[in-house]
Amino acid sequence: MTVISESVKEMEGYNLHIVKTEKFKTNTLVWKMKAPISKEEVTLRALLPYVLQSSSKKYSSSTKLRAFLDELYGANFYVDLAKKGDYHVISFALEIANEKFLSDKTPLLRIGMEFLAEILTNPNVANNAFEQDTVEKEKRTHKQRIQSNYDDKMKYSSTRLVEEMCKGERYALHVHGEMDEVAGITAQSLFSYYKKAFSEDELDLYVIGDVSEDEVAAIAHEKIKFSPRQPKLVERSEAVAEREVKTINEVQDVKQGKLNIGFRTNIFYGDEDYYALQVLNGIYGGFSHSKLFINVREKASLAYYAASRLESHKGLMMVMSGIEHRNYEQAVAIINEQMAAMKKGDFSEQELAQTKAVIRNQLLETIDTARGIVEILYHNVVSHQNITLDHWLEQMERATKEDIVKVAQKIQLDTVYFLTGQEAVQ
Numbered sequence: 001m002t003v004i005s006e007s008v009k010e011m012e013g014y015n016l017h018i019v020k021t022e023k024f025k026t027n028t029l030v031w032k033m034k035a036p037i038s039k040e041e042v043t044l045r046a047l048l049p050y051v052l053q054s055s056s057k058k059y060s061s062s063t064k065l066r067a068f069l070d071e072l073y074g075a076n077f078y079v080d081l082a083k084k085g086d087y088h089v090i091s092f093a094l095e096i097a098n099e100k101f102l103s104d105k106t107p108l109l110r111i112g113m114e115f116l117a118e119i120l121t122n123p124n125v126a127n128n129a130f131e132q133d134t135v136e137k138e139k140r141t142h143k144q145r146i147q148s149n150y151d152d153k154m155k156y157s158s159t160r161l162v163e164e165m166c167k168g169e170r171y172a173l174h175v176h177g178e179m180d181e182v183a184g185i186t187a188q189s190l191f192s193y194y195k196k197a198f199s200e201d202e203l204d205l206y207v208i209g210d211v212s213e214d215e216v217a218a219i220a221h222e223k224i225k226f227s228p229r230q231p232k233l234v235e236r237s238e239a240v241a242e243r244e245v246k247t248i249n250e251v252q253d254v255k256q257g258k259l260n261i262g263f264r265t266n267i268f269y270g271d272e273d274y275y276a277l278q279v280l281n282g283i284y285g286g287f288s289h290s291k292l293f294i295n296v297r298e299k300a301s302l303a304y305y306a307a308s309r310l311e312s313h314k315g316l317m318m319v320m321s322g323i324e325h326r327n328y329e330q331a332v333a334i335i336n337e338q339m340a341a342m343k344k345g346d347f348s349e350q351e352l353a354q355t356k357a358v359i360r361n362q363l364l365e366t367i368d369t370a371r372g373i374v375e376i377l378y379h380n381v382v383s384h385q386n387i388t389l390d391h392w393l394e395q396m397e398r399a400t401k402e403d404i405v406k407v408a409q410k411i412q413l414d415t416v417y418f419l420t421g422q423e424a425v426q
Contacts, residue, residue, distance in 0.1 A: 013226025027209030043177025085313025
């Protein structure tokens with residue numbers, strides 16, 4: 001059984017991915033553009049999609065643009081930024097009703113693709129500059145976006161762990177860029193970067209819905225064209241040699257301590273060991289039945305939350321926990337003990353089976369949304385591989401206890417970051 005059937009067509013300057021499915025009453029278009037993340041351009045790049053989504057030549061204000069979307073049966077349009085390994089990914093997503101299910105036969109798919117083409121290729125520009133007021137308004141909002149990461153201490157501590165762990169690496173950069181870089185962005189410099197991004201980025205368009213592949217390809221060919229390009233690739237990080245564990249304590253006015261721990265897995269998406277690593281992460285800290293949750297939170301009552309997650313395209317595993325300041329030493333010890341247990345194979349066949357079942361359900365739930373389908377498929381673009389979800393599920397099911405122990409041996413503790421309150425240092 002094929003879980004997702006994807007058709008990929010090479011277009012002018014980008015790849016078109018079509019997933020024909022009767023699962024949804026809407027059609028979803030997602031435009032993704034990817035480039036290596038860089039210190040010089042990260043803030044410019046982070047601001048760009050928000051300026052593009054606010055207006056275009058045809059829809060010269062946010063009000064006009066949103067009014068047009070409302071006329072299309074309340075079409076939903078939004079942008080997003082993500083970091084996938086050492087790449088910075090911009091997404092534009094449009095969810096629009098499928099005319100097959102409406103008595104009104106307005107060609108909504110065509111109109112939706114025309115709208116997306118308008119946003120991407122016909123920005124609100126004069127004299128080689130974006131519209132000044134729009135840029136200034138979006139700069140103010142962008143500063144708030146960056147500030148909100150600082151204000152949310154759970155997000156902030158995750159960010160700080162990455163900054164310390166990956167110092168000197170691209171991955172240390174924040175997805176929204178730097179606060180002190182925002183003021184210096186001008187309407188001219190942003191438009192100059194727009195031209196660069198659309199001429200150099202790796203570009204992909206996903207269309208998910210009950211559509212005709214030929215019709216989608218014909219409209220895309222007619223409406224969306226870019227110059228050919230060779231995508232810029234980043235060399236995969238080599239395995240980091242065993243090094244002294246870095247310990248960072250940061251003091252702020254926080255009520256609850258945030259303990260974040262980073263491991264190097266030295267395993268990347270699509271590697272032979274990747275599927276066993278996913279199961280390992282599930283047993284270790286990925287779910288509510290995991291070792292971290294049970295031993296750190298439930299049994300020892302040391303943490304308000306305790307979980308782990310993978311950064312599959314960077315070969316990292318992060319542990320996040322919220323603890324009382326006084327419990328720091330004990331929490332670190334128990335978190336490390338759970339990893340030692342994984343390395344020794346101290347987990348049951350029942351834990352193994354339960355974790356596989358939960359991962360399987362989680363993946364199948366993800367593809368219950370069009371956006372989830374795109375995120376699963378886009379792993380292949382980032383990694384330049386062609387791994388089907390069927391293969392992913394099969395390999396994960398095959399992972400044995402021995403495979404997981406072998407994978408655990410590769411995992412190295414790298415950085416311990418603790419955000420603690422004033423009272424802890426008095």
